[in-house]
Amino acid sequence: MTEEQKAEAKKSWLQAVRETIYGMAAHDMSRAALRTRASMEHLFILITMGDLLGVPVLPPYYSLRLLPYVVPQIATWKRRMLREKDVADAMF
Amino acid sequence: MALKDVFLQHPERRYIMFGGGGGVGKTTFSAAAAYWLASQGKKVLVFSVDPQASLTDIFKRDIFGKGPVKIMDNLWAQEIDADSHIRGYQKEIRQKILDMYGLPAVPEEIERYIQAASAEPAMEESAMFDAVVDVVMKGDYDYYIYDLVPLGHALYYLSMAKVYDEWINKITKLRQEMREYEEMVSRLRREKESEQDQILQELLYIKNRINTSAGIFTDKAKTAFFFVVIPEAGVINDTQKAAGMFAKFDVPVAGYVVNRVIPHALLDQNIPEYLRRRIAMQDQHMGEMRKALGDQVLALVPEMDRDVTGLPMIEKLAAIMFV
Secondary structure, X not given: OXXXXXXXXXXXXXXXXXXXXXXXXXXXXXXXXXXXXXXXHHHHHHHHHHHHHOOOOOOHHHHHHHHXXXXXXXXXXXXXXXXXXXXXXXXX | OOHHHHHHHOOOOOEEEEEOOXXXXXXXXXXXXXXXXXXXXXXXXXXXXXXXXXXXXXXXOOOEOOOOEEEEOOEEEXXXXXXXXXXXXXXXXXXXXXXXXXOOOOOHHHHHHHHHHHHOOHHHHHHHHHHHHHHHHHOOOOEEEEEOOXXXXXXXXXXXXXHHHHHHHHHHHHHHXXXXXXXXXXXXXXXXXXXXXXXXXXXXXXXXXXXXXXXHHOOOOOEEEEEEEOOOHHHHHHHHHHHHHHHHOOOOEEEXXXXXXXXXXXXXXXXXXXXXXXXXXXXXXXXXXXXHHHHHEEEEEEOOOOOOOOHHHHHHHHHHHOO
């Protein structure tokens, strides 16, 4: 094995170690970060462009009419929102 | 054509609106038109959709939030109290929640939502226009005279109605599709008829309300919309801009009524230069208006020598408007 080959082998070994450590420690984190980034993006569009997606921009006067029907859903809805609490916190 | 002829030739136009910028005389003309129609033997309701309504001042009667108040034979006036309307409405919503779920009290977060929604700036306007639907739908009167909010608000309401109409169509369609799936499931499970979708019913109700109140503005057969202007450059410019926008929403503009015209008879008297200049200025603006609008200018109303309040002054004004 020449010096050059040795250096090459060492380099690729180091590369493999680096990738393994990344895979073990950081991959999940970066995936989670990307997912968070994506849901922030969605949240942002939802807030600004809600009506494009059909999110109620109903006059508040009339949205009150619908309130009694969604009372049971409010709890589940809150749970969903709370799951994303870190996202909302980051934004507001 | 004169203002009177518009009414005589189109008796089917039962919804009369006077629109214009702030302080041009919308309320005064609404009151005068109501007076004239009532004196012709028509049953008339003049009502205000402006939270800063001033029918109370004009008729010198406290009518705020009291429902239709009889002013004289054939003439009723009404000022809608948006705040108490909203409070009553909130109470209704709360009661419905309590009844539907047999709760002893409205859950805190729901109550917070009710409070927050009612603090929205659009709440009062929506409440007002919604209340108007009830007033107009009863159909107790031959004529309904709208003492309108200043132009900007009216335009805002019209555009709001259009946006909401589109949105409600979208959401209603979604709801209907959801309903189809629901029915499919209950067929597969061989269940009896699935429950009526109450949210869908509410959406259809809301759609109907918004369409009815906005629809009156654009009903060519039954509505006559008059612009009130005063012969001043700023007011005329604003009105022209508004007229362009109203045209986009298909508001049937019946004509223009000019208020606060300084009487030409004054020129024969010994009057200060200041007044002569104002008269010359008004003449110039009037000339331009006639060129642009032709016979759409229906009446010229002089600057009165005192406030138009109380029935005798309203009568005097009506006699000038409807010659």
